[in-house]
Amino acid sequence: MKFNLKQKTAIVTGGGSGIGQAISKTLAAQGAHVHILELKAESAQQTVQEIESAGGKAYVHACDVSSHNQVKQTIQEIGVKNAIDILINNAGIAHIGNAENTQPADMDRIYGVNIKGVYNCIYAVLPIMKKKGGVILNMASVAATVGINDRFAYSMSKGAALSMMYSVAKDYLAHNIRCNSISPARxxxxxxxxxxxxxxxxxxxxxxxxxxxxxxxxxxGKPQEVADLALYLCSDEASFITGTDFPIDGGFIRLNGD
Structure with missing residues (x-):
């Protein structure tokens, strides 16, 4: 079976709804044991129930990804029982505003989840992944590479997620850790x-x-389309791919304005 994830352990942040939910269900359908990190555990219970009803394995952990200590503790607890094969940094929050009307509190909030949250998860998972390798996938955005009106803080944060991907991919080649990112449009x-x-x-x-x-x-785009791309990038079929961003954007980056 192609894209077989049997016996693999995956962590999906923000896996209880939207794109994260589609990713969680798709990985579980291919055999992965999926651990969902959500700020409030109840927001992922339906996703877990749907996965289990389909014969898959899923677990939810209440965890604030902006908290270094919470993330470290949660991932260590998962790693005690399982090697962690896949980390998908999907949790994120949005903000509308330009550089003038974005307030310091807005910047702090975006930074805490969209940047520090990605760092916290990568930081916590690397010591575990270094033992046998793995895959890290950051959810970036077309806003990381092109200008979008009134998305100052959000674009900044997704640019950081993109850059962190490049850095991790370079630094951990020798540890058999692949790192890529996906950049969706709407x-x-x-x-x-x-x-x-x-x-x-x-x-x-x-x-x-x-x-x-x-x-x-x-x-x-459809959440399932993003999830299918994530599945490919996390599978052994993508073992030759690292350090690459994958736009999934209906032509938004290259074809707008032509």
Missing amino acids: IHTPFVDGYLQKNFPDNREEKLEELSKTQPIGRM
């Missing part, structure tokens, strides 16, 4: 639906179409 998640309902209740469909058309392909 993905149609429940977060998008909630945003539209809250901000555009009277013209939701019109706004949805507008956002969809910002991708040259004419639609938003």
Whole structure:
């Protein structure tokens, strides 16, 4: 079976909803034992139940990825019983604003989750992965490499996730640790639906179409499409790939403006 993850242990941060949920379920379907890290454990219970109902193995851990000590303790507890084969740094938060109206508190909040959270997980998992190798996958964004209106802090944080990927890939080649990243454009998640309902209740469909058309392909991506790419990159079939960012963007980076 291609993309076989049987007997492998995976950690997915923010794996209880949206893209993270799709990744968790996809890895579990291929045999991985999936450990989901969420700020509130109850937010991932449905995902765990769906995985178990399908015959997979999943566990949820209440963990604030911005807390170095919490992350270290949680990952060490997972690593005591299992080698950790896969880490997917998916947890992240959004922010809308430019450099003038982004407040210090906004920057601190984005930094804590989107940058320090990625660092904390990498820091904690490396001593375990160095024993037999593994895969680290950072969730970046098209905002890491192109300018997007009113995404100052968010773009900064995703640029950091991208750069951390390059650094880890270079530093841990000798330890058989591969590190890559995925850069999605707009993905149609429940977060998008909630945003539209809250901000555009009277013209939701019109706004949805507008956002969809910002991708040259004419639609938003699907969480499952990102999950399938993540599965490939975490599998042995991708054993020759490291230090690479993979846009999944409907042509957003290369085709806009042509």
